[in-house]
Amino acid sequence: MGCIRFENVHRDFTRGGETFQALVDVNLEVRDREFVAIVGPSGCGKTTLMRMVAGLEFPSAGRVTVDGREITDPGPDRAVVFQAFALFPWKTVAENIGFGLKCKGMPEAERARVVARYIELMGLGGYEKAFPHQLSGGMQQRVAIARSYALDPGVLLMDEPFGALDAQTRVVMQEELIRLARQNPRTVLFITHAVEEAVYLADRVVVMSRRPGRIKEIVDVGSVRRAEGWDRLEHIEEVMDTASFVHLRTHIWRLLREQQATALAA
Ligand SMILES: Nc1ncnc2c1ncn2[C@@H]1O[C@H](COP(=O)(O)OP(=O)(O)O)[C@@H](O)[C@H]1O
Ligand SMILES: [Mg+2]
Numbered sequence: 001m002g003c004i005r006f007e008n009v010h011r012d013f014t015r016g017g018e019t020f021q022a023l024v025d026v027n028l029e030v031r032d033r034e035f036v037a038i039v040g041p042s043g044c045g046k047t048t049l050m051r052m053v054a055g056l057e058f059p060s061a062g063r064v065t066v067d068g069r070e071i072t073d074p075g076p077d078r079a080v081v082f083q084a085f086a087l088f089p090w091k092t093v094a095e096n097i098g099f100g101l102k103c104k105g106m107p108e109a110e111r112a113r114v115v116a117r118y119i120e121l122m123g124l125g126g127y128e129k130a131f132p133h134q135l136s137g138g139m140q141q142r143v144a145i146a147r148s149y150a151l152d153p154g155v156l157l158m159d160e161p162f163g164a165l166d167a168q169t170r171v172v173m174q175e176e177l178i179r180l181a182r183q184n185p186r187t188v189l190f191i192t193h194a195v196e197e198a199v200y201l202a203d204r205v206v207v208m209s210r211r212p213g214r215i216k217e218i219v220d221v222g223s224v225r226r227a228e229g230w231d232r233l234e235h236i237e238e239v240m241d242t243a244s245f246v247h248l249r250t251h252i253w254r255l256l257r258e259q260q261a262t263a264l265a266a
Contacts, residue, residue, distance in 0.1 A: 001032055001067050001154050002032055002033070002066060002067065002077070002153070002154030002155040002186065002187030003029065003030065003031060003032045003066065003067050003068075003187070004028075004029070004030040004053055004064070004065070004066055004155060004187065004189065005028070005029050005030075005064065005065045005066075005068075006026045006027060006028045006029075006049070006052075006062070006064050007027060007062050007063050007064070007065070008025055008026075008027060008061065008062035008063075009023060009025070009026040009027070009049075009052070009059045009061070009062035009063070009064060010023060010024055010025060010026075010059060010060050010061040010062055011023040011045065011048055011052075011057075011059055011060050012060045020211075020212070021211075021212035022045045022048055022211065022212060022213060023045040023048060023049065023059075023212065023213045023214075024212045024213065024214045025062075025214060026045075026049065026062070026213070026214065026215055027215070028206060028215060028218070030187055030189060031187070032154075032187055033185040033186060033187055034187060034188075034203050034204065034222075035181055035187075035188045035190065035201060035202050035203045036188065036189055036190065036202055036203065036204050036205075036206060037190045037191070037192060037197070037198035037199075037201060037202035037204075037205045037206065038050075038189065038190070038191050038192075038198075038205075038206045038208060039191075039192060039193060039194075039195055039198045039205060039206070039207055039208065039252065039256070040193075040206075040207060040208025040209065040210070040213060040216075040256070040259075041193075041208070041209075041210045041211075041256065041259055041260070042193065043210070043211050044208040044209060044210055044211050044213035045208065045211065045212075045213030046159075046191045046208065046213070047159055047191065048213075049189075049191075049213075050080075050157050050159050050189060050191055052064045052071065053066065053071065053078060053155065053157055053189060054074055054078055054080050054157055055071045055072065055073045055074040055075060055078065056074060058071075066078065066154065066155060067154065076100070076104065076151065076153060077153050077154045077155060078153055078154070078155045078156075078157060079100075079147075079148040079151050079153040079155070079156050079157065080148070080157045080158075080159070081141075081144050081145055081148050081156070081157070081158040081159070081161045082144075082159055082161070083159060083160045083161060083163045083164050084164065086144060087132040087140055087143055087144060087147075088132075089131065089132050089133060090131070091131075091132075092128065092129050092130060092131055093119070093124060093127050093128055093129070093130050093131075093132075093135070093143050094115050094119065094128040094129065096132070096143050096147055097115045097118055097119065097143060097146045097147045097150050098111050098112075098114070098115045098150070099147065100147060100150070100151040101114060101115070101150060101151065104151075114150050115128075115150065117150075118146040118147075118149060118150045119146065121146070121149075121179075121180055121183065121184075122142040122143070122145065122146040122176060122180065123142065123176060124139070124142055124143065124146065127139065136169070137164060137165055137166075137169065138165050138169035138170075138172065138173055141161060141162065141164075141165065141173060142173070142176065144161070145158075145161065145176075145177065145180070149180060149184055149186070153186070154186075154187060155186070155187045155188075155189065156186050156187065156188045156189070157188075157189050158188065158189070158190045158191065159191045160191055160192055160193070161173075161190075162174065162192070162194075162197065163192075163193075170197075171236055171237075174197055174200055174201060174236055175235065175236055177201060178200065178201055178231075181201070182231065190202060195249055195252050195253055195256070196240060196249060198252070199221055199245060199248050199249050199252065200236055200239060200240070200245075202221050202222075203220075203221060203222035203225075204218055204219065204220055204221060204222065205218070205219040205221055205248075205252060206218050206219075207219060207252055207255045207256065209259055210259045210260075210262070216255055216259070217255055219248060219251065219252060221248060224244050224248060227244075228242060228244045228245075230242065230244075230245070
C-alpha cells in the first residue's frame with residue numbers, strides 16, 4: 001500500500017532574515033500504485049514536496065500522510081532516487097541492488113533471486129560484478145532505480161532522476177522506467193521539469209505555479225494513454241508523435257508559459 005496525501009500543506013522558509021512562502025495550500029492525493037509527475041518552474045517547491053514525503057522536511061501548516069499516517073521521519077516504506085547516482089562505490093552492481101534487502105534481513109537465496117530479477121528488468125545483465133565507476137551515468141541510475149524497486153517500498157520518490165543524463169540516454173531510461181513501472185505498479189511521485197517526460201510516464205501530471213508554489217492544475221494523462229493505446233507503441237517517439245500526446249504536452253506548456261508571463265509582468 002502507498003497512498004500519499006497532502007492536506008492544506010503550507011511551507012515557509014526563512015532566508016537572510018526574511019520569511020517567504022515556498023508552498024501554499026497544496027492538496028493532493030496520490031492513489032495506491034499511481035504514477036504522478038510534478039512539473040513546475042524552478043524554485044516552486046517540487047523538491048520540498050518530495051522531501052516532506054521522504055520525512056526530511058515538514059509542513060509549516062497542514063499535514064502529509066502515507067496510508068493515513070502522518071510522516072514524522074524517513075522510513076523503508078518510502079524509497080528515494082535522487083538526481084545524483086547515490087550508489088556505494090565500493091560495492092558491485094549486485095551488492096548495491098541487494099544492500100537494502102540484506103539490511104531488511106532477507107535470506108541470501110531469496111535476495112539473489114530478487115536481485116537477478118531487477119538486473120534482468122533494468123537491462124543490467126552481465127554487469128552484476130561491475131563497480132559503479134565502471135558504468136556510465138545511465139547505467140548507474142538504472143542500478144539506483146533497480147535498488148529502489150527491489151526494496152519493494154509502498155512509495156517511490158524520484159527527484160529529477162534523469163536530469164543529469166544526456167538526451168539519448170534519457171530516452172532509453174524513460175522507456176526502461178515505463179516498462180518497469182507497468183510490470184511492477186507502485187506508487188511513484190516523480191519530479192521533473194521535462195514536460196514530455198511527465199506526460200510519457202505519468203498517470204496524472206501536477207502542474208505547479210511559480211513561487212509561492214501552488215497546484216495550478218492536475219492533468220489526467222492515464223485515461224488518454226489507455227484510450228489511445230500508447231502502451232502498445234514500442235518507442236517513446238511514436239507516443240510523442242500521436243495527436244493526443246501533442247495535445248496534452250501543449251496544454252501543459254501553456255500552463256507553464258502563463259507562469260512565465262505572470263513572473264515577467266510582476
Ligand atoms: N531549507 C531551506 N531553507 C531556505 N529556503 C529553502 C530551503 N529549501 C528550499 N528553499 C527554497 O524554497 C523554494 C523551493 O525550493 P525547492 O523545493 O527546491 O524547489 P524546486 O525543487 O521546485 O526547484 C526555493 O526558493 C528554495 O530556495
Ligand atoms: Mg528541485
